[in-house]
Amino acid sequence: MSGNTLGTLFCVTNFGESHGPAIGCVVDGCPPGLPLEAADIQAELDRRRPGTSRHVTQRQEADQVEILSGVFEGVTTGTPIGLLIRNTDARSKDYANLVDTFRPGHADYSYFKKYGVRDPRGGGRSSARLTAPTVAAGAIAKKWLAANHGVRVRGYMSQLGPVRIPFESWDEVGRNAFYAPNAGIVPELEAFMDELRRDGDSIGARIEIVAENVPAGWGEPLYDRLDADIAHAMMGLNAVKGVSMGAGFESITQRGSQHGDGITPDGFLGNNAGGVLGGISSGQPVTVSLAIKPTSSIRVERQSVDRAGNPTSVQTLGRHDPCVGIRATPIAEALLALVLIDHALRQRGQRG
Amino acid sequence: MSGNTLGTLFCVTNFGESHGPAIGCVVDGCPPGLPLEAADIQAELDRRRPGTSRHVTQRQEADQVEILSGVFEGVTTGTPIGLLIRNTDARSKDYANLVDTFRPGHADYSYFKKYGVRDPRGGGRSSARLTAPTVAAGAIAKKWLAANHGVRVRGYMSQLGPVRIPFESWDEVGRNAFYAPNAGIVPELEAFMDELRRDGDSIGARIEIVAENVPAGWGEPLYDRLDADIAHAMMGLNAVKGVSMGAGFESITQRGSQHGDGITPDGFLGNNAGGVLGGISSGQPVTVSLAIKPTSSIRVERQSVDRAGNPTSVQTLGRHDPCVGIRATPIAEALLALVLIDHALRQRGQRG
Amino acid sequence: MSGNTLGTLFCVTNFGESHGPAIGCVVDGCPPGLPLEAADIQAELDRRRPGTSRHVTQRQEADQVEILSGVFEGVTTGTPIGLLIRNTDARSKDYANLVDTFRPGHADYSYFKKYGVRDPRGGGRSSARLTAPTVAAGAIAKKWLAANHGVRVRGYMSQLGPVRIPFESWDEVGRNAFYAPNAGIVPELEAFMDELRRDGDSIGARIEIVAENVPAGWGEPLYDRLDADIAHAMMGLNAVKGVSMGAGFESITQRGSQHGDGITPDGFLGNNAGGVLGGISSGQPVTVSLAIKPTSSIRVERQSVDRAGNPTSVQTLGRHDPCVGIRATPIAEALLALVLIDHALRQRGQRG
């Protein structure tokens, strides 16, 4: 495959550029018989949508999804589901100065080196805008997982730059612009972002994603382990520089007697495993952490080169997210759901 | 694919169990014309081999590889390379007590839940022994990458449990049992391991892998990014609980003005990117960090259940690595090489 | 993969139903730098389009293609090319009587058995209308093959039911409604079709496809041979019941001394091989023959069952091709081009 398809049995093939006529995807392998309408997908797209607070990009996109195929009389037919989202608020002129220079830390440079040609408008294919079709596909995955296995996939921000966000309640997550599970810390987050925006700079973040009720037995070792496929999906998300499961990097200093989650007739005594043992789900909640870098599209001036290799400096105008981690939560949820449904179907194929 | 094949154009299909007659793999997609003999592969297998110091498992396996196909008169023919390693020192009786119980933190439990049947001898399919064929395949990848692109893939241990290991020199890495790039710290590591062994416990570790001279342009966004495929391969390695690129989890607290590596006519001013921008190699060294958990096969007694779900306790006898991180370095190098060659060939296919 | 993607490096993912809002595909893996505009694709779509003569279905579809992505300033960027074709002339009410019965010889029955639910309007997903996106993708493949290797892919009808059509000239093929390479026989074909239409029946046909200037060396044995992948693509085309290469079924009665094409410094002495030896292109023209069955959508009344399994009879109204073989020529050309470009890229990946 050529890199734009995710999954083995539940396959999402993504297309589009930030400033082209449209973006979208084809979801191939959704089992037949799932009730599905555009509103199911729209709800998730709206969570990812730009322009919803002053802390994210001010680009205004309705991100209205059209179901082109695969659904008949409100039910999936088992055939490919084509999803289309028109781009409506592209301001390509903002990018004129980027045609010939490369933003430090941005895909500008590597895309040019790879393809020899690129669409520079809004980051073209490398734009985080291309996560919208992923979210749309993930909405279908979420619905199927919930309906068939009671699986619930949720996420939240656990750190914004230097500010750690203690988990208080899932209920808070949807009530603020940051997906923070803690109401008390929101003013601090807002103040931090406001200052950052004045500086024309950006910041990293940490996101946690949890899937509950995942049955034991999903994952295909040796190589396509559940955690391996989760890592693949998550590291493939724009700006992610680290992925961990369960205890993650804390495992380095743990002893085996401490790390291994004891088992009782009533379940596990802990979840250092993050829900995966030997690459196969264990029945514990699947827990994933993501390290998200600060975006490279900032107003601060930096050292770079032009296409001819001559030194230059670059500043990014246009409309950008000062913290891409903020909108990453619904996207990472979608990715986890996509990996889970794929392994659910693979396990059904293998075990019946 | 059913989970035991790694790669799209350079494909490794792995088979075997810890205590079965043999383990091995088929390498499909190696370009023709590469000089190759068993000794090239054996050298890497010997780096991973058990029983080479008192700090690793005392199982004695020569891990002698036989090339079954794909090489004619010392040169690869472009056809599949079959590699076979016979198991010679399996002591299956050590595992009698594990047939009906599950080690906390071990794949015992999840394999049983997935397949309904399993080979419990030595961990069966979930054993780290199955990394040997991966290392064998990686040796071929390393040789091709070096010959065709001057790529060099190396790794070292940067932390053993609580002991951080400052990088001093690549030259030291091969001179001690830990792959530590620092001679002065070796006595401390040895003392730590000796005490751990007396306790019958195990410990986590952190490993760094670096690939130098990777050309810009490798990686297939949107989903099969170079870093995504690296994360997939690495998270699929036994005991890995976290994977990061470049600045990794440090990116969380960085600002964009600090994280984005400036570009000059003479190259990049840093490597927070870890050699990957937008999922495509940038020409910087590719740097990967792994968090490795402490193994679950320890003598310390722990709480578990038997196959019927009744409470029991479990202790692991047999021969085990108290720190699987020690032998992880050559394996992780192999995995990085396998991902790199796959993307090298994909890029050749796309760009010619 | 879930069945709706064709190719390994040049991948076409197809979506849509006959009477849904739109059909289309995503072409992933097209090399960057190919000049491409909608008109290149439209030209091939127009050759496949319905309603162009009285001998094909009278459904009026402009089959206007929109390029949604992957092309910037008239040149492919190496990123996925999204192609969209709106359905405009669907008359779904014609199919009301098919919701509960199955046409003998039609996918109605097997789709229902497979999915338990189906879109019956116009054959839904099983409609030959879904070959339009394949033709669109094939147009890109043809253009790349011509530009990079001088490959020319052409086809013609060699038999319409009982009427054999002797090959006279490629020039004639585009001048009649049948893709017949013989002007003299056209009146006989027209008379045959007119009578058939009066009978409300349908007829089979035989199609020949030829690719010239294919370099030696394309194809990946053991299993993904060039001819194997051609057979896969062609047998996957609606109504095809047989595929052969070169001498095909005539090979049964040939002796080896007669079948093997002698080789001289000036080339091969014949082409019984059909351009493929051991699954790899030989440099001879690639020649493929297709046996196409008569369509099952006819007015003649036939014996069938309803969804409950009770006996019934069925007649097909609506607008249909009395000989699907007529429009098969441009589609089969597209399929051959798609297989060829995929193997061209695979060979580039393997050999550089």
Add this chain to the structure above:
Amino acid sequence: MSGNTLGTLFCVTNFGESHGPAIGCVVDGCPPGLPLEAADIQAELDRRRPGTSRHVTQRQEADQVEILSGVFEGVTTGTPIGLLIRNTDARSKDYANLVDTFRPGHADYSYFKKYGVRDPRGGGRSSARLTAPTVAAGAIAKKWLAANHGVRVRGYMSQLGPVRIPFESWDEVGRNAFYAPNAGIVPELEAFMDELRRDGDSIGARIEIVAENVPAGWGEPLYDRLDADIAHAMMGLNAVKGVSMGAGFESITQRGSQHGDGITPDGFLGNNAGGVLGGISSGQPVTVSLAIKPTSSIRVERQSVDRAGNPTSVQTLGRHDPCVGIRATPIAEALLALVLIDHALRQRGQRG
């Protein structure tokens, strides 16, 4: 994938050369819990084995299979099944004269053009010997299909060169050297072959394969239809030049009213479909016909070129099958079984 793997969920990865140390395969995706021992596989290998009559190659190979993994206590575990067959009767010196010349009609030429290097001994990778691992894998598929769905896959020869072999009884097939379903015609076949051998020539054949009890619903349109995947597998078998389903090339002259198999509450009224409608199994027997060319390894002298392109003539010594169609029956059965199990598992994954 790089061409040596067949299947999506039940995957066979084949390795080896005719005169290398060993041949074999890895079967990945076999469901757990299937009773399996080497004897199950050996029985099918013995049907394909060379040297069993004077009408096939006189090479003596025991084709003894060793199961290396994936089976524990006589039952499959769901992990990869490694299968190994040592080569024991290779006479490589017979091929000295082929190092520098190419047999007309043989893969010699195309392999050299593709890889630039090849193993010429016994045809190397292009040898029909590599069908042995396919047969071994097929034995597992057959056993699973029979146990889980009562599917029975059988084949026979229906034509040997000019001699048509009327079907009389399945019982006869195993009682003669030709897989002929007709005892009376065997003397004619023997006489034909004896004369052919005296001439040092070879002959084509036609084979029929039938799978009974295939449930309706297997196959993944649009592209990975059941018949498309059958055509891929069969056209990938050495010497096959044509593949057809059901009425096959007879469909060309049929009318729709004649071709479409009527449906009654008691089943279908015919089987022109060959068991596949719209790419999905219909519940009718799956019937496949193969056209097999005469082998190119003959004693008759023919015109060719050497590696430098100079004219020469070539005769093939060594031990060869004068009619590769004779041993093709068990191989084609294996291939059909492999495609069927793959789609059985895919359907389970999609429908549960």
